[in-house]
Amino acid sequence: MKLQETCTASQLIFDGKFVTIHQDDVQLPNGAHTKRVWIRHPGAACVLAITPEQQVILVRQWRYAAGTALLEVPAGKLDANEDPSVCALRELAEETPYCAERVEKLAQFYTAPGFCNEIMHVYRAINISKNSQLSPDQDEIVQTVLLNADEARAAIANGEIQDAKTLIALNFWLNPTRT
Structure with missing residues (x-):
């Protein structure tokens, strides 16, 4: 059939x-x-960004639908006709005090295929540098959080990280031989 x-x-x-x-x-x-x-949904992109000090760059932000603040990799929706890699670079620079020279694609997945056509594009940031400017969207209030690998594993284990795109992105960093 x-x-x-x-x-x-x-x-x-x-x-x-x-x-x-x-x-x-x-x-x-x-x-x-x-x-x-x-x-x-127009689709979205997220970025796994690891500092030279081997800390992952995350953002904590209130998620209205979830009713709580979540710890996530920087991410955002694609603008009309926007290349997902451009979106990933933009979101890192807008939501955190960091920027990247470029990104490389790790994966893509449907976020909720039972009722939504959104595709999330997952990227790894290359050549990260500190940028003193934060420029989040007007309706975004975010806090930058840096975690080393052990802290990230603990945040997953204790339920502090519950966001799917973040769990998927972190898997590429924390379990490189499995991906």
């Missing part, structure tokens, strides 16, 4: 600042019909 659903009709439910919500009528591979509600 071919595992593909076919959209037979689509209704725009919500048109927001950067996401849209759709309700689609679909035909399933077995011929049955159902409805799917899903979110269209």
Whole structure:
């Protein structure tokens, strides 16, 4: 059986600042019909940045939907037609007092494929340097947090780090032979 659903009709439910919500009528591979509600998202990029002192650069910020402050790698949504690598460099410079000469792609993944088409692009920052300017978006209030490898492992173990993109990015640093 071919595992593909076919959209037979689509209704725009919500048109927001950067996401849209759709309700689609679909035909399933077995011929049955159902409805799917899903979110269209422009995609995002995150960056694993390790200082020359072997500390990971993280940001702590309030996440309204989660109802708590989370510890995360710098990340943000893609602007229209923006290359994800450019987004990763921009987010590092906007959210932290650091910048990178360039980034290299580590992975990409769907954040919540059951209801959203967002793809998160994961990058590693190359040649990091300190930049005294912070320029977060107007609606972002962030704190920069530096952790060494042991501190990062402890933060994962004690539940301080709960963000999926951060756990995935940190895996590339903390378990390099497994990735």
